Amino acid sequence: MGGYSVTYSNFVKDPYKDWVPDDETKGASKILQWAYEEYGTNIVYACSFGAEGIVLIDLISKTQKNADIVFLDTDLHFQETYDLIRDMEVKYPALNIHIKKPDLSLDEQAAEYGSALWKRQPDQCCYIRKIKPLEDALSGAPAWISGLRREQSVSRSKTDFVNKDERFKSIKVCPLIHWTWDEIWDYIKDNDLPYNELHDNGYPSIGCIPCTSQVSDSDHSRAGRWAGIQKTECGLHTSD
Ligand code: SF4
Secondary structure (H helix, E strand, C coil): CCCCCCCCCCCCCCCCCCCCCCCCCCCHHHHHHHHHHHHHHHEEEECCCCHHHHHHHHHHHHHCCCCEEEEECCCCECHHHHHHHHHHHHHCCCCEEEEECCCCCHHHHHHHHCCCHHHHCHHHHHHHHHHHHHHHHHCCCCEEECCCCHHHCHHHCCCCCEEEECCCCEEEECCCCCCCHHHHHHHHHHCCCCCCHHHHHCCCCCCEHHHECCCCCCCCCCCCECCCCCCCCCCCCCCC
16 A cells, blocks of 8 residues: 555644645545545545434535445434434435445354343453454544544544544545534534434434433533443544
8 A cells, every 4th residue: 555645654744634624524624625535435434323423424415425434333223313324325315335244243242251241341342343353344544534522522523624543554534623513503404414313302422322421511522421330432543
């Protein structure tokens, strides 16, 4: 693999580190344009089809109509999430949406590790059902796109547009770092985009069924994920 100017092995700093965007997408469109010019269709967008994901897919479709998008299907998602993916496939027929499954079915995981692994060892469960599948999906890809926003959490507050990703030995491009939660929703409503109907029922952030709860304080975009335990990230965005 080669020919790219920004790679995991030669990364020094975000080429847009000192850039202050002033356009209506807060830099997202320009960063996506740069990313697809730099990596072509070899860059992968790992999409969870949350609110940020819907915005990113719409922006990506305006930049690279046949972009590759990967959904990590843990077999534990809400039916509403699967319904939304079908709606998006209809709205954006040129996009290549790949459904990536773990190596182990839920029955195989239960046989090997015991039932309801997410209750006892959620990190192990996330590794099997999300991280390993993404490692496989990114194998050979020089870069990937993520919908992280700085305001989501302390651990995400230092995210740049272009990041060296130690976890996956790749480049991670994050076009939405400057967006607020309200701006995400304004974009969805203004552009009449489909979204997961669970968002209207107390689920600001939607992941696997066992690890997603309905909340009353839906002002915080990550509320309701792994409620009651210390875990705040599935491991896709941590370095180890
Ligand atoms: Fe398992 Fe929960 Fe992680 Fe989904 S979010 S992979 S159910 S621990």
